[in-house]
Amino acid sequence: MIKSPSKYPAKHKSIPARGGVSTAFGLKWPIIWAFPLILQIFTFAAAQSSDVEIRLDIDGKRPKITGSFAPSDEQRAKNNISFVLSTAGVESLGERIGNVRAFDADGAELSLRTLVPGEYLAPRPPVRWSYDIDLRPPANRLGSPHVSWLGMSGGFLMLGDLLPFEGRRERSARVKVVLPRGWRTVSVHPAVADGSLLIDDVSRAVIAVVRENTQPITFRSKRGAGYEMLITGEWQFSRADAEAMLGQIAEEYEKLFDARPAERVLINLVPFPQGGGVGDWAAETRRATVTIVSGDTPFATQSPQRLHEQLRHELFHLWLPNGVRLKGSYDWFYEGAALYISLKTGARVGRITFANFLETLSQAAAIEARMPAGSLLDASAGRWRGNTTGVYARGILTAFALDVAMQDAGRGKRSMDGFVRRLYAENREREADGNGTILRMLGEMPETTPIAERHIKGSERLDMAKIGLAAGVAWDGRRFTLTEKPSGRQRAILRDLGYNSERRRSRYQNEK
Numbered sequence: 001m002i003k004s005p006s007k008y009p010a011k012h013k014s015i016p017a018r019g020g021v022s023t024a025f026g027l028k029w030p031i032i033w034a035f036p037l038i039l040q041i042f043t044f045a046a047a048q049s050s051d052v053e054i055r056l057d058i059d060g061k062r063p064k065i066t067g068s069f070a071p072s073d074e075q076r077a078k079n080n081i082s083f084v085l086s087t088a089g090v091e092s093l094g095e096r097i098g099n100v101r102a103f104d105a106d107g108a109e110l111s112l113r114t115l116v117p118g119e120y121l122a123p124r125p126p127v128r129w130s131y132d133i134d135l136r137p138p139a140n141r142l143g144s145p146h147v148s149w150l151g152m153s154g155g156f157l158m159l160g161d162l163l164p165f166e167g168r169r170e171r172s173a174r175v176k177v178v179l180p181r182g183w184r185t186v187s188v189h190p191a192v193a194d195g196s197l198l199i200d201d202v203s204r205a206v207i208a209v210v211r212e213n214t215q216p217i218t219f220r221s222k223r224g225a226g227y228e229m230l231i232t233g234e235w236q237f238s239r240a241d242a243e244a245m246l247g248q249i250a251e252e253y254e255k256l257f258d259a260r261p262a263e264r265v266l267i268n269l270v271p272f273p274q275g276g277g278v279g280d281w282a283a284e285t286r287r288a289t290v291t292i293v294s295g296d297t298p299f300a301t302q303s304p305q306r307l308h309e310q311l312r313h314e315l316f317h318l319w320l321p322n323g324v325r326l327k328g329s330y331d332w333f334y335e336g337a338a339l340y341i342s343l344k345t346g347a348r349v350g351r352i353t354f355a356n357f358l359e360t361l362s363q364a365a366a367i368e369a370r371m372p373a374g375s376l377l378d379a380s381a382g383r384w385r386g387n388t389t390g391v392y393a394r395g396i397l398t399a400f401a402l403d404v405a406m407q408d409a410g411r412g413k414r415s416m417d418g419f420v421r422r423l424y425a426e427n428r429e430r431e432a433d434g435n436g437t438i439l440r441m442l443g444e445m446p447e448t449t450p451i452a453e454r455h456i457k458g459s460e461r462l463d464m465a466k467i468g469l470a471a472g473v474a475w476d477g478r479r480f481t482l483t484e485k486p487s488g489r490q491r492a493i494l495r496d497l498g499y500n501s502e503r504r505r506s507r508y509q510n511e512k
């Protein structure tokens with residue numbers, strides 16, 4: 001994920017809870033499921049997964065959610081109903097929840113004790129439950145791609161913060177979303193005959209709510225992945241631009257990783273539901289769903305450029321980290337690699353110039369210089385505690401340093417491209433610690449071992465004057481510049497970094 005870094009506030013406003021109780025619900029939705037007989041049939045039909053119904057009311061933005069936990073030993077041993085309380089810088093999520101009711105296996109209502117808003121304790125394990133939730137967009141607009149919300153043109157159901165599965169190991173569910181007329185849901189999850197979605201892990205599931213007449217852009221890659229892109233709102237790029245970019249970037253990355261990211265990929269682009277935010281954007285790629293929430297660009301000509309940048313960055317995450325089973329805080333690596341490889345890809349396909357490429361690295365160096373000393377591993381662990389920008393800046397510079405070192409020592413046989421391809425291929429099914437795995441791989445090459453020891457594990461700063469030299473990229477104390485007469489070997493590395501690619505034809509209608 002990425003946020004327009006300098007704009008991300010260190011402190012986040014909490015989401016205002018909506019006071020009062022909607023008495024209309026009792027009349028509109030009689031709780032027939034509380035009767036034991038109906039409960040029995042329902043539980044039987046649910047088989048092993050939890051069953052959930054989400055009734056949306058787009059105008060009121062306060063859906064009613066009913067459901068049951070799967071009838072398993074684990075679920076029957078827990079007395080609590082717990083929601084995610086904060087996610088990616090959005091706090092106080094529990095305050096959105098109201099009218100929580102719970103019932104035991106016999107259908108008897110349980111009296112709940114509120115430990116904190118979003119965390120409830122019952123005297124016996126709850127089996128069925130109901131509640132409503134305030135889905136007005138978060139006050140902090142940059143939190144929008146990370147939590148559920150509903151705006152006037154639809155929104156997102158991020159089941160992780162919507163359903164009470166926090167702390168439970170079993171996270172599969174059959175989810176039925178009941179919508180008002182004129183709306184539909186779109187997701188990568190398979191549906192059964194009654195329209196319920198089969199979700200294998202609610203914490204990583206995203207359901208987009210859009211108007212029924214929304215036409216997605218679709219693209220099928222050579223490797224057979226189906227990409228679907230939903231664009232809401234008015235933008236200064238054309239639909240043809242977006243279509244061409246999606247295909248180009250998807251194919252570039254499928255080639256880079258030699259694999260498709262998933263059978264189905266969904267990309268959502270929506271304006272900030274709170275309005276405004278010109279120049280800002282924030283995004284999250286959760287499993288195979290990309291959510292980009294964005295303001296417009298100050299100038300029309302920047303609009304296609306930025307969409308390309310957003311797609312280059314977020315689509316990379318479909319493979320890393322979302323396509324591997326690595327664990328732990330190794331954000332310094334996958335964010336650094338996403339920024340770096342998307343930058344390289346931008347230069348390679350002629351979307352940005354090599355001067356843009358160097359300029360971006362120079363900006364990262366300026367941010368990095370203001371960052372306190374400390375190891376990248378430690379900085380990464382504190383990602384959401386205010387130093388996101390620093391981790392991103394040091395991450396992209398480290399990726400650049402590693403790439404140049406590998407290409408120089410490997411004489412064209414080693415590179416960052418090859419490194420991420422191998423990391424992806426070897427860890428798709430293998431559960432391992434991310435940092436441990438990456439450090440082990442870096443330790444296998446003589447040229448990357450010192451970078452890992454001194455700058456990733458250790459707290460020594462990268463030497464800007466040295467990291468690009470083998471590629472003919474010098475540092476003048478303020479910015480990276482191209483050496484006047486690069487040697488043959490330097491030119492070979494420069495070609496890989498996208499140097500000279502800008503001479504290729506421009507592909508997009510809006511491009512200057």
Ligand SMILES: [Zn+2]
Binds near residue numbers: 338
């Ligand atoms: Zn990212």
